[in-house]
Structures are given as structure tokens and as C-alpha cells.
Amino acid sequence: MIIRECELESIVGARCANIADYLGLHKCKGGLVARSYIIDAKECFLVNEKTREKTQMQKLHESGLFELFMPRKRALFKHHFEVEDYRGGIRKVYDSYAFESQFSEFEIYLIGKGDDRKIYQKMGSHPYSIDGIEGVSFAVWAPTARRVSVVGDFNGWDGRYNQMRPVGVSGIWEIFVPGAKVGQKYKYEILAASNDTPFLKIDPYAVYFEAPPNNSSIIWSLEGYEWGDDQWIKRREQTDWAKAPVSVYEVHLGSWMRVDGDGGRQLSYVEAGEKLSEYCRQMNFTHVEFLPLSEYPFPGSWGYQVTGFYAPTHRYGTPQQFMQMVDTLHKNGIGVIMDWVPAHFPRDSFALAGYDGSCLYEHEDPRLGSNPDWGTLCFNYGRPEVSNFLMGSALAWFDRFHVDGLRVDAVASMLYLNFSRSQWIPNRFGGAENLEAIEFLKHTNDAVHGEFKGALMIAEESTTFEGVTKPTKDGGLGFDFKWNLGWMHDTLDYMKENPVNRKYHHNKITFPSMFQFTEKFMLVYSHDEVVHGKSPMVGKMGCFDWNEKLANLRALYAFMWFWPGKKTLFMGDEIAQSTEWRYDGSVEWHLLDFDVHRAVQSVVRDAAGLYKADRGLAANDFNPDGFKWINADDGNYSVYSFLRFDDDGKTCYAVISNFTPVKRQEYGLGLPFKGKWREVLNTDALCYCGSGAGNCGGVEAGELPMNNLPYGALLTLPPMSTLVLKHEETPL
Secondary structure, three states: OOOOHHHHHHHHOOOOOOHHHOOEEEEEOOEEEEEEEOOOEEEEEEEEOOOOOEEEOEEEEOOOEEEEEEEOOOOOOOEEEEEEEOOOOEEEEOOHHHOOOOOOHHHHHHHHHOOOOOHHHOOEEEEEEEOOEEEEEEEEEOOOOOEEEEEEOOOOOOOOOOEOEEOOOOOEEEEEEEOOOOOOEEEEEEEOOOOOOOEEEOOOOOOOEOOOOOOOEEOOOOOOOOOOOHHHHHHHHOOOHHHOOOEEEEEOHHHHOEEHHHOOEEOOHHHHHHHHHHHHHHHOOOEEEEOOOEEOOOHHHOOOOOOEEEEEOHHHOOHHHHHHHHHHHHHOOOEEEEEEOOOOEOOOOOOOOOOOOOOOOEOOOHHHHEEOOOOEEOEOOOOHHHHHHHHHHHHHHHHHHOOOEEEEOOHHHHHEOOOOOOOOOOOOOOOOEOHHHHHHHHHHHHHHHHHOOOOEEEEOOOOOOOOOOOOHHHOOOOOOEEEOHHHHHHHHHHHHOOHHHHHHHOHHHHHHHHOOOOOOEEEEEOHHHHOOOOOOHHHHOOOOOHHHHHHHHHHHHHHHHHOOOEEEEEOOHHHOOOOOOOOOOOOOHHHHHOHHHHHHHHHHHHHHHHHHHOHHHHOOOOOHHHEEEEEOOOOOOOEEEEEEEOOOOOOEEEEEEEOOOOOEEEEEEEEOOOEEEEEEEEOOOHHHOOOOOOOOOEEEEEOOOEOOEOEEEEEEEOOOEEEEEEEEOOOO
């Protein structure tokens, strides 16, 4: 026996820091030594692949450790092992430690710098064929670990076998396991620096997971899916989304629609792709936004406590079926946005928390590393490998799965060190800004836009942080759009008031126009507004009569679609769902049996259709010259009127909202152009279950100056309604 007893004990006790120094074929004093450590091996032979010479190896330990000393031999040679197991079977086993590292020095440099934009191509598990030998390469970052093994279906989940080797001083551990196959489950067994009890962790870079409670990573190949969305991708790359119609349908996939005839089960990715494509086309939505579909363990988190940042959740199918859903939506002209959560991660012991026995992904100091609002942990954005992990996740969703945008959740909690914290640590300048998180967001936005033309990055940012949608070269964060949560709160606060009292709160609607063009805003009524006792959208309308509530909601949606900015509406809101959203339920599609609920749906469809059809209107969403108040001061009547101009400055819409149940006759309205103004939308029309009041299809603007405009007309304002008038050259 060449190996020392203490070294043998470190191998069979899985305490060896660098197993590759001992296992495999090595030069040694006086010749060569070969060692293998193979599960269920009764006898083992070393086979020279060139000469076919087969030599029996000495068994050093009953668990399967063998050694062979070859005196006077100097040159290493290609080899494999031939093993007889305890059942009498004979099998060929390739030496994991004979394969060279899959990492180049440049890749290690980029990872250490935090800028490897293809990091997901090496980290994690990847089925490979090396020199004709089929297997799987594994790589994980665990810099303070004493030992890391990959354990799984291929080695009896025994950490003594397939111990990984460190890649220099990078903190990365890797191994190629010949014979490991797609579909097999695995985890990493880690021996921490300060604890003698090994523990199991999932693969942070895995693309597929099994269901809780085991949560194992699954070896998976993303090859084989043939995309058919070339035309969509080309169109996306050529589109300036700031000047294009963007109407987003926000969806929680598990509760959007259930299969009634099959026990009320959830839709699969494939089924959802077909049904959502059809519905979004009918409703004139341009994009679907999914609440997070990254892997997560607890359904009640709605996907916002992510454990698999690179993996579509197993709940609705395989990664390829996720691809098929995206592909189907693209073929039908629907873009795909997904919520992405780099702000925090859960404390589940099987996932990222304390990954290698140290605070690896999170800050060690809880004043920096924990989030009191959600009981989760915060990423250490100042650590290059952590920021690279997150940036790589963002890029992988675009690259592997062809998503068109990411809505970044809880950006405000990332930007401020004192966010919801009574105890916090100032930055190096004494301020509350999280400088590392800011740089991470800038770098990630630049990387996404640099790698994927036409990709969208959308911020949920609830403060007045300056420059969220300003380019990074101009000192901004580099997002494309920002959710306008101020507009959302102001409009809903106003709508909650009884119409009799609304005149005292008139500025709730007008105030957002003061900052409307400071950012590229997206108007949003999201899932957060219809849960936790906040009531469904129709319940927020401050009217006593149910029909008036529905009329108010119709008027609000039309107002929303013609207010400047892109749009997002949560599922169920478009049909005036009568109860709060439940993640374990379904949208109340049965309400469409009632005309009044179909009417709300029709207003959303038609308003979104007008916005989508007139691309010049959307082109001015962020242009102050494209918006002008007609009358912002009619608080006594609770009437608001404004103009929207196309990018040509001539095509014009007049939008008038009457948020009281009182019909207004001969209401004077100033208009910029003379001639016919066609009534293209009236939310009180009979087809929307309204009273039918209106202006007989349009009005004629004549020499009647008012509201500081050269022309004017006398209108009938239906009760609780929004009118949209479009100027046309030809007279009535």
C-alpha cells in the first residue's frame, strides 16, 4: 500500500480536501500509482486503453477503495476500470479524475470579476460527451467548504463517492461523472470548515427540480427543443418599446384557469400557452407577465421566495414545456415578461442560506443580510460571484427560454440600506443608499440590453429614487419602465371615496400629472391590490349600488388606457372579479355568464384595442407634448378632461371622465381642432350595460373657445363614465 493510513482514512471518511491528488492515475516516486473509489465494487482492474492490458488492483477498504502501484512506469496513459460488483456483474467505469477541468483561466477570471455572462454554461450540471464518454459535469461554488461531493441516484447518495475537486483558489468545485444520466436526481453534500457533520444542498444553477419535500435538483438537458419564434424575436429586436403599445396581462399561472373536468387541476405550461395566446389576442393585450415561475418551494409565497433562480418551476411541466409555452405565445404575437426576484431569498435549509456553512450568498451582518418584511435573506451584491450568479440568472431566462422581459420585484428594498429596518449600517459616504445593489442593477440592465436587443427590464420601485429609467451612461439605473405605484395609490384612494365626497379629493387624480414624465412609467393595478383584505377592484369603487360600482370600474379602466404610460392589469380584474384573488383558486370565469361582467371585460378589450391600433398614441406615452389637460379643475362636478396627441401632433383624442352618477347635459369642453370629434369609446353605452347616454356617435367642434382652447363643443356626459373622442378631418 503506497497511500498512508491517514490519507486512506480521509478518503473513506470523506474528509479529503483535494481528492484528485489521490484518486486517478498519478506519477509517484518509483513509477505510477492508480486509485479508484467505486461504490459496490468487489474487485477492480485497471485497463490500459491502448494496450488493453488489464491489471488487478489491491482492495484497501471494503467500501470500494482500490490501489495499484506500477514500478518503473513513467508515462501516464488513457485508462478505465473494470469492476466486478457483489452481484456478479461486470461493468466498465471511467475515471472521473482523468478528465481535465472544464473551466478556462479566463472564465475563472470573469467569475471572480463578476462578469461572466455565460456562467450558466459551466456552473450547475450539464450532460456532456467527452472523448466519446457520456456523463455529466457538475460545478458548484462553495469557497469555505472543506469537501464537496455530488450525491444522487447514480452513486447511492453516498458522499464518499464522486468527491469533487477544487478549481484553483476560485472556490469552485467540479467533477465529471461518467454514466450519470438525464432525469437522475442529485444534491451536493458539503462539509463545512467549522462543522464535522456534512449537509445537503441543492444546485443553485440547476434547471429542473423535483417537488417538495425532497426538492432535489434533477440532471436535465435543455437541448432538443426547436424554436419557431424567429419572426417574433426579429420583430422584438426592431421595436422601440418606449414608443410601442404595451398592454400587459399579469398572470399567476396556477390560478388563472383550472380544468373543470379533471378535478380542477392546474393548467400545464403547454395548455396555458394555447389558452393564454387566444385570450390575450381577443383582449388586445400585447404581453403576458407571469408571477415568478422560477422554482420555489412554498405555494403561498406565489413564487416570490425563489430557490431555483435558473429553473422553471416543476409545477406545470418540464423546462422544454416551458419553452413551448413561450414559443406558442410568441407565434401568436404575445410577448412574455416574468417576475424576477433578486431582492431576497428564503431561509430554507436545503437552498442558498448558509450554503457552504458560511454566509455565502447573504451578508453575515443581519443589519445587511436580512429582510424584516418577508423574513428572508438579502443577497450580498458587493460579492462578485453573487452578483454574477444573479446576473447570469437574468441572462439565462432571455437566452435559454426566450423571455422578452423581466419585471424586477421589490427594487426599493434593494436600493436602500434602511428599507424597513430599525437598525442599519450607512454606506461609506454615510448615506442610506445600497451602493453595491445600485451597481448590480446597472450592470445587469446593461448586460441584458447588450446581449438581447429589444429586451425589457421593468422596475417595481415604490420610492422617489431618481433616474430609475434613465440610461446608465447618464447616471440612471437603466430600466426601461417603472411601475407607477404613486398613480395606482392615488387613483384607488380617489375611487374609494363616495362620489358625493370626491370633489374634496379632486387632486388625487390630477397630482400624478405633476411627475408623469419624470420616469418612463407603467400604469399598474397588480396582484398586490386584490389580496390581504384590500378587496377586489370592483369592491374598491366607493359606490353603494353594485351597478354603479361596475360603471365606475369601466370608467376607470378606459381612463387608465388613455392616460400616458404603458399598462399592466392583473388577471380577474378585467372581468370585475367579485372576490379577492386566491393563489389556490381560479379566476371566477363563471361571472362571464352575466352581462354586467362581460361588459367590464369588453371595455378593457376595446380600450386596449384602440391603444394598440393607434401606434402613434403609444409613441407619445413618455412625451410631455403628447398630453395636455383640457380642464383639471372641475372638482365640483368631479370631471376630468385631457388631450392625447399622436406623434404627428395632429391626430388627437379628447378623454372626459365623469366620476359621479349624475348625467351632465351641455357640458362645455374646449378642443384644439375644429370639426368632427367621433365618439370612439363610451363606457356608458348600452353595449357595456350602461344607460345609453352619449353624443350620438360624436360632436362637432365649432367657434366656441373655452378652457384656453380655440374651439369647443357642448357634450352630454353620461353618469359614471369615460368618453373618448377622436378628431377627424371630415365634418359631421
